[in-house]
Every structure is written in C-alpha cells, then in structure tokens.
Amino acid sequence: MIKATNMTKVFNANKQNEIIVLKGIDLEITEGEFCTIVGKSGSGKTTLLKCLSGLETITTGEIVMNKKNMVGLNKKEVNAFRRSDISFVFQEYNLIDDLTLHENxxxxxxxxxxxxxxxxEWDIRKAIHLFPEQCSGGQQQKAAILRALSKKAKILFCDEPTGALDGKxxxxxxxVLQRLQKSHRTTIVLITHNDQITHISSRVVTIHDGKxxxxxxxxxxxxxxxxEW
Incomplete structure (x- = not known):
C-alpha cells in the first residue's frame, strides 16, 4: 500500500541554516496495517508523516502509494489523489471556523x-451545531476524527489523534480506529507519544534523529x- 525508498527531506538545502530532517528512510506498509510511528520530539515523525501523505515533497528517494509513484505526480495530481484515497487527522484539528461541528x-x-x-457514542451531540471556537479541544478533536472517518478513504494518516483527549x-x-482497520482493511499510519497505542498496533516503527x-x-x-488507561 505504501512503500518509501531511501527517502530524505532537507529544509533550506545548500544554505547556512540547512536542516536534514529525514536521512534515507526505507519503509513498507501493507494494506490494512495499523502502523504506529514513535520517537522523541524532533526525531522527524511529523515530517515523515507529511512526506508519506504528500503534504510535503521529499528531497530525494521515492514513495509509491496505492500503486502510484507520488514523486512523479504534479501538484494537481497529488491533490486529487489525496482527495480520493487519503484522510487525515491533524494535531491542530484544522476545522473551518465558520462551519458548525456537524458541517465540518x-x-x-x-x-x-x-x-x-x-x-x-462520543457524547458530542450537545455541541454538534456550535462553531469550533465555542467547543472544547476534545470536542473539536473528535469532530476532526469523524470528518476523516466520513470520507471512508483507503489510507488514514493520524498525527497524535488522542493528544487533546482524556483517557476515556x-x-x-x-x-473505532481499530474496528475500522479490521472491518474495512483501512491502512492506518499514526504518530504518537502514547506507548499504550503501540500495544494495539500491528506494526511499530521507531524514528531517531531522522533515521x-x-x-x-x-x-x-x-x-x-x-x-487500562
């Protein structure tokens, strides 16, 4: 489903403030896999997720996703692929301010x-017709996750999806993510600091210093x- 070969990401290339974030990563994620990516802050987890999903271009290497070579696609083709095949859950929610939670x-x-x-089930019905700024962080995060699920995409990328939520x-x-993976064979790629999530994952990848x-x-x-939570 996803195959990255010798993937690198360099910011400010050939400048004094050049930063090499990803350093030759090879990664293959099969269809229907629940893959969790872990590592300390600054290890390159979020950049890796953005590169795999097409939100960031890679500097060198290759990414093949659902039989498409992402490196060979132009911006319009990448956007079309993301709209049809990929869903995202971001740490920042990215809800639209002038739409209600239900509309979002x-x-x-x-x-x-x-x-x-x-x-x-998630107890957000009482806030469903409110705007994001009127809702708690947890309510916004749940709405963002439901937005991703409503798309029914083949691949779901998650950046700390439980970061703003309590244990329950x-x-x-x-x-729900685990049920989605099993019932629909959705491929889930999730980054987290929560060690508990590694126990429910079929695969755990550890990143350190871009490797x-x-x-x-x-x-x-x-x-x-x-x-136990």
Whole structure:
C-alpha cells in the first residue's frame, strides 16, 4: 500500500541554516496495517508523516502509494489523489471556523448512520451545531476524527489523534480506529507519544534523529477495550 525508498527531506538545502530532517528512510506498509510511528520530539515523525501523505515533497528517494509513484505526480495530481484515497487527522484539528461541528464533519460527504451513531457514542451531540471556537479541544478533536472517518478513504494518516483527549475519550477513538482497520482493511499510519497505542498496533516503527532505528511486527495485538488507561 505504501512503500518509501531511501527517502530524505532537507529544509533550506545548500544554505547556512540547512536542516536534514529525514536521512534515507526505507519503509513498507501493507494494506490494512495499523502502523504506529514513535520517537522523541524532533526525531522527524511529523515530517515523515507529511512526506508519506504528500503534504510535503521529499528531497530525494521515492514513495509509491496505492500503486502510484507520488514523486512523479504534479501538484494537481497529488491533490486529487489525496482527495480520493487519503484522510487525515491533524494535531491542530484544522476545522473551518465558520462551519458548525456537524458541517465540518461531513463537508461534501453525505450524512451516514455510522457517523451519527458515533456522534452520540462520543457524547458530542450537545455541541454538534456550535462553531469550533465555542467547543472544547476534545470536542473539536473528535469532530476532526469523524470528518476523516466520513470520507471512508483507503489510507488514514493520524498525527497524535488522542493528544487533546482524556483517557476515556482516547479509548473510544482508538477503539473505532481499530474496528475500522479490521472491518474495512483501512491502512492506518499514526504518530504518537502514547506507548499504550503501540500495544494495539500491528506494526511499530521507531524514528531517531531522522533515521529508522527499529521496525517491529507486533506479535500480540491487544484489543483497545482490554487496556487500562
């Protein structure tokens, strides 16, 4: 589903303030895999996620996603691919200020019974017709996650999706992600500081100083509901 070969990312190349963020990373993620990327702050996790998803261009190397060579696509083609095949959950929510939570969740997509059920299950129905600035961080984060799920994309990229949530809400969200992976074979690539999430992942990749230093299959994947939070 996703294959990166000798991927590098350099900011301010050939300038005095040049920063090499990714240093020759090889990574292959199969269809339906729940891959968690971990590492200390500044290790290159977020840049790796952005490069894999096409939000950032890579400096050298190759990325093939769903049989398409992303390096060979122009900006218009990359945007079209992202609209059709990829969903995102950002740490910053990225909700539209003048749309209600409900409007943000669906945008151009039709309403669905599954999403409406999650709105109730996640206890945000009371805020669903409010604007983002009127809602708590947790309510905004849940809306951002539901927006990604409503798209029903083949690949879901998540940047600290439970960062603004308490333990109970984190468990609810991760349970849905795990069900999505199993029932729809959605490929999930998630970066986090939360070690608990590594226990529910089928694959754990560790990044340090822009390099992949560990890549492990999880021999015993835990069910979210069985974990203590």
């Amino acid at each position: 969740i669906y945008l151009e997509h039709p309403t669905s019974e599954e999403i409406e059920s999650l709105i109730d 809400s984190s468990k609810e969200v991760l349970s 992949k230093i560990k890549d492990e299959q999880n021999s015993r994947v835990e069910i979210v509901e069985n974990l």
